[in-house]
Structures are given as C-alpha cells and as structure tokens.
Amino acid sequence: MKVSVSTITISELDVDLLFIPISKEVIEGGLEDLAEAFGPCVEKARGDIRGDGSNATVLYPEKGTAKRIVLVGLGESGKISFEKLRLAAAKGATVAYDVKAETVGIAIPSLDLDGDDTAQALVEGFVLGSYRFTKYRTNAQPGESAQRLVIQTTDQDKQVRRGADRGRIIAEAVCTARDLVNVSPDEKTPVLLSKAIEKTGKKSGFEVSVWDKALIEEEGMGGLLAVNRGSIEPPTFSVLEWRPENARNSRPIILVGKGVTFDTGGLSLKPTKGSMDSMKCDMAGAAAVVGAMEAIAKLEMPLYVIGLIPATDNRPGENAYVPGDVVKMHSGKTVEVLNTDAEGRMILADALSYASSFYPEQVIELSTLTGAAVVALGDFVAAIMTNAEEGSEERLSEMVAAGSESGDRVHPLPMFDEYNEQLKSTVADLKNVGGREGGAITAAKFLEHFVDYPWIHVDIAGPAFWDSGKGYSQAGGTGFGVRLVTRYLQQISEKKR
Numbered sequence: 001m002k003v004s005v006s007t008i009t010i011s012e013l014d015v016d017l018l019f020i021p022i023s024k025e026v027i028e029g030g031l032e033d034l035a036e037a038f039g040p041c042v043e044k045a046r047g048d049i050r051g052d053g054s055n056a057t058v059l060y061p062e063k064g065t066a067k068r069i070v071l072v073g074l075g076e077s078g079k080i081s082f083e084k085l086r087l088a089a090a091k092g093a094t095v096a097y098d099v100k101a102e103t104v105g106i107a108i109p110s111l112d113l114d115g116d117d118t119a120q121a122l123v124e125g126f127v128l129g130s131y132r133f134t135k136y137r138t139n140a141q142p143g144e145s146a147q148r149l150v151i152q153t154t155d156q157d158k159q160v161r162r163g164a165d166r167g168r169i170i171a172e173a174v175c176t177a178r179d180l181v182n183v184s185p186d187e188k189t190p191v192l193l194s195k196a197i198e199k200t201g202k203k204s205g206f207e208v209s210v211w212d213k214a215l216i217e218e219e220g221m222g223g224l225l226a227v228n229r230g231s232i233e234p235p236t237f238s239v240l241e242w243r244p245e246n247a248r249n250s251r252p253i254i255l256v257g258k259g260v261t262f263d264t265g266g267l268s269l270k271p272t273k274g275s276m277d278s279m280k281c282d283m284a285g286a287a288a289v290v291g292a293m294e295a296i297a298k299l300e301m302p303l304y305v306i307g308l309i310p311a312t313d314n315r316p317g318e319n320a321y322v323p324g325d326v327v328k329m330h331s332g333k334t335v336e337v338l339n340t341d342a343e344g345r346m347i348l349a350d351a352l353s354y355a356s357s358f359y360p361e362q363v364i365e366l367s368t369l370t371g372a373a374v375v376a377l378g379d380f381v382a383a384i385m386t387n388a389e390e391g392s393e394e395r396l397s398e399m400v401a402a403g404s405e406s407g408d409r410v411h412p413l414p415m416f417d418e419y420n421e422q423l424k425s426t427v428a429d430l431k432n433v434g435g436r437e438g439g440a441i442t443a444a445k446f447l448e449h450f451v452d453y454p455w456i457h458v459d460i461a462g463p464a465f466w467d468s469g470k471g472y473s474q475a476g477g478t479g480f481g482v483r484l485v486t487r488y489l490q491q492i493s494e495k496k497r
C-alpha cells in the first residue's frame with residue numbers, strides 16, 4: 001500500500017473513501033464542520049454514530065470530492081489510546097475492503113496525543129486491518145484491498161509524515177511475519193524459510209547468512225539435530241545482522257526465534273483436531289524476528305541487532321529421536337528427552353548458548369513454546385519471563401510498557417527456583433519436560449540453563465495464531481511480536497541517546 005500525506009482540505013480530497021475518526025465530544029458538538037464540507041447527510045446521520053467506536057457509519061456525501069465518508073467514534077477524547085485508534089482504523093479498513101475502495105483517505109483528528117503517534121497508530125490499524133492472505137485463492141481479485149492511502153492533516157510540519165511512515169513500515173513488517181506463518185507448511189521447509197529470510201534481508205537492508213546441516217553438525221547443535229532426526233528435510237540456522245555505523249551499542253542485542261516449520265509432536269504425536277491442525281504456526285517466533293529485523297532496518301534504527309533462527313520440522317520419521325534419548329547440547333550439557341513434543345526448547349537451547357559467543361547486551365527470544373502459556377493467559381497476551389540478572393525487574397516492566405504501547409500485550413510469570421525440581425533427570429543434567437504444573441514456567445526454566453546474559457523469554461503460543469479474526473487481525477498468523485520488539489528497541493535506542 002502506498003502511503004502519502006496531504007494538507008489539502010478534507011472536502012477537496014479526491015478518494016474512493018475518506019475515513020474520519022472522531023471523538024465523542026466532537027460528535028456531541030454537532031459536526032457542523034463536517035456538514036459544511038460534505039452536506040446534509042452528516043446531520044441526518046448524527047444520531048447513528050456511536051461515540052465508542054462500536055460501529056462505522058458510511059455516508060455518500062452531497063458535497064466535496066470524496067465518494068464516500070466513513071465515521072467511527074473514538075470515545076471520550078481524554079481516554080483515547082493508540083489501541084483505540086488502531087481498532088477504529090481497522091473498522092475503516094473493513095468498510096474500504098467491502099466496497100473495494102482503491103484510494104482511501106484518513107483525516108487525522110487533533111487529539112491530546114502527539115500528531116506523529118496518532119498518525120502512526122491510524123496507519124498501523126488501517127494497514128493491518130486491510131491485510132488478507134489470498135495466495136492460494138484461485139478467485140482472488142487483485143485490488144480488493146486499498147492500493148493508496150492518503151493521510152490528510154491540517155498540520156504543516158513533518159511530524160505527521162514521520163508518524164505515517166513509521167506506521168507503514170511497522171505494519172508492513174507485521175504483514176511479512178503474517179505471510180510467513182500463513183504459508184502452507186510444504187512451502188516453508190527450513191531451507192525455503194531461510195530463502196524467504198534472505199529475500200526479506202535484501203529487500204530491507206539487513207545481512208543474512210544461512211548455515212546448512214554440515215555446519216550445524218560442526219558447531220555441535222545437538223538439540224537442533226535431535227529434533228531434525230525424524231525429518232527428511234535438513235535443518236538450517238539463519239544468522240541475521242543489522243549493524244549500522246551509528247549504532248549506540250557495541251555489544252549486540254540478539255533476537256532469537258523458534259523456527260519449527262511444522263510440529264507434529266514427533267513420536268509423541270499430537271492429536272489432529274485443535275492441536276496439530278494449527279502447527280504450521282510453530283515458526284511464528286522466527287517470523288516475528290524476521291519482521292522485527294525488517295522494521296529495524298527500514299527504520300534505520302541506530303542499534304546493533306542480531307537475529308538467530310534455528311529451523312527444522314518435528315516429525316516421527318524412521319530415525320526420529322525417542323523418549324529416553326540423551327542428547328548432548330551445543331552448550332555441552334546433556335538432556336534426557338522424555339517427550340519429543342517438547343522440541344522447541346531443544347532447538348532454542350542451542351541457539352541461546354550460541355548467542356553467548358557474541359557477548360550480547362541482552363537477548364530477546366520469542367517462541368510458540370507451550371500450550372500452558374495459553375491456559376494461563378489466554379490467546380491475546382504473551383507470557384514473559386526473565387532470568388535473575390541485574391536489572392531484571394526493569395527489563396520486565398519496560399517490556400510490559402512496550403507491549404501496551406505497541407498493542408502486542410505481554411504479562412510476566414515468575415521464575416522461582418523451586419520450578420527447577422521438576423526438570424531433574426535420573427540419567428542426564430536435565431530432562432526436557434517438567435510435567436503439567438506450571439508448564440510455561442518450567443519450559444522457561446529449562447531454557448534458563450543455557451543463558452549467561454540478560455534474557456527475556458516471550459512465549460507467544462496464544463497470540464501468534466488465531467482460529468478466527470478479531471480487531472485488526474484476520475484468522476491465521478497475527479504477526480505478534482514484531483511491534484513489541486520494535487517498540488522495545490526504540491525505547492532502548494532512546495535511552496542510549
């Protein structure tokens with residue numbers, strides 16, 4: 001979608017649809033300005049427009065150049081949040097999609113929020129709400145989603161433009177992640193996933209190098225190789241790098257993403273319904289890392305950031321790893337496998353111990369790791385956990401803040417040492433499962449054995465993939481994590497100014 005900014009007056013904006021978000025107070029104030037610009041239809045519709053944003057009112061104006069106008073309430077002006085703006089814009093996007101509007105305008109309201117943040121949130125909501133995954137639809141018509149978006153503002157300075165650009169870049173990066181998750185599993189084997197990562201790197205300006213199976217063996221990534229044993233597709237390990245000259249950190253910030261391209265459970269096979277049937281989403285952590293790297297590079301963020309993506313599918317092939325196998329991990333520790341469906345932690349542990357060789361400032365790891373995280377928090381919030389390094393409380397609260405501002409919400413779970421009891425093995429250093437109780441936490445405690453730097457674990461099993469759409473996400477991959485990480489890194493780069 002092309003996004004531009006215009007200071008032309010709203011009555012002269014020549015678009016198929018003009019989306020006008022308005023606060024409750026403006027509605028109650030009588031909408032005289034809008035009536036003057038667009039004609040008596042505005043007056044007639046006034047009673048239909050709900051101030052809280054629970055509906056969208058479509059009008060065909062008697063005056064002005066816009067073919068249609070869509071009014072959506074934003075609630076009381078003092079309580080308008082970025083999320084309300086995104087949700088309102090997504091309502092506008094739904095109408096635009098239904099009427100096949102090619103060109104859409106958004107009238108930026110003047111609110112208590114900064115103009116650039118308002119523009120960013122509205123563009124994000126609109127672009128995300130316009131996303132449709134049509135790759136496999138043989139009846140898909142090109143141009144069903146809006147092609148051109150014009151941001152209308154009365155503000156002459158560059159603020160709104162900056163915000164609109166930021167919103168577009170971030171939302172497009174989220175769509176990159178959604179596409180990677182939504183694609184058919186047979187089209188995203190580890191090798192094909194790595195190719196897609198290289199393509200995104202070229203397009204957005206970060207470097208990518210891909211390790212093949214031989215190199216993974218040489219490095220001794222025993223966890224990744226063990227999970228891969230039941231598959232006929234070789235594993236890959238992708239290393240993504242964004243290192244601008246003006247980086248404000250010398251030691252990198254590392255993003256690690258779980259890249260299980262399909263999780264059958266392995267020999268500990270999953271049932272199909274409500275379980276294995278959505279497991280093409282098990283590389284959503286990897287997709288979030290790729291999307292975040294795209295956003296970071298396109299925003300030219302002054303930070304040195306590395307992405308690490310271990311990728312394999314998890315299958316019960318002839319040579320599959322079995323319960324009872326003891327695996328020597330990249331770190332040298334040994335793990336007794338007692339459930340082959342706890343594969344995510346096996347491949348992540350290797351990536352996390354490899355991350356150590358960069359002496360990272362901190363590591364953020366995103367993974368669709370446990371059903372237990374979904375049981376604990378539901379499907380719209382990710383669980384975050386961190387190790388007890390200096391500044392851990394602060395890291396968690398900064399991540400929570402990044403979550404609520406970006407719309408990718410997160411909530412912390414504890415990491416008490418008692419949980420380690422559940423991971424004791426009778427034959428090896430650790431076992432790979434800790435039982436049902438506190439399952440999201442014991443998974444994180446397992447990973448903690450492989451980190452020696454500040455680390456935040458984000459379990460995105462709930463919010464990464466939805467069976468039905470809501471808000472600005474359709475059914476399927478949501479792209480969760482891209483906005484969270486981008487926002488978090490923006491905070492860090494501001495702090496280092």
Ligand code: BES
Pocket residue numbers: 263265282339341342343344368369370371372374433434435439461462
């Ligand atoms: N990929 C799954 C976790 C998952 C569940 C992701 C639901 C998305 C939605 C993971 O590999 C898994 O199978 N975890 C097991 C762990 C158990 C065997 C200890 C689980 O959660 O049941």
Ligand code: MN
Pocket residue numbers: 263265340341342343344
């Ligand atoms: Mn699994």
Ligand code: ZN
Pocket residue numbers: 260263282341343344368369
């Ligand atoms: Zn998995």
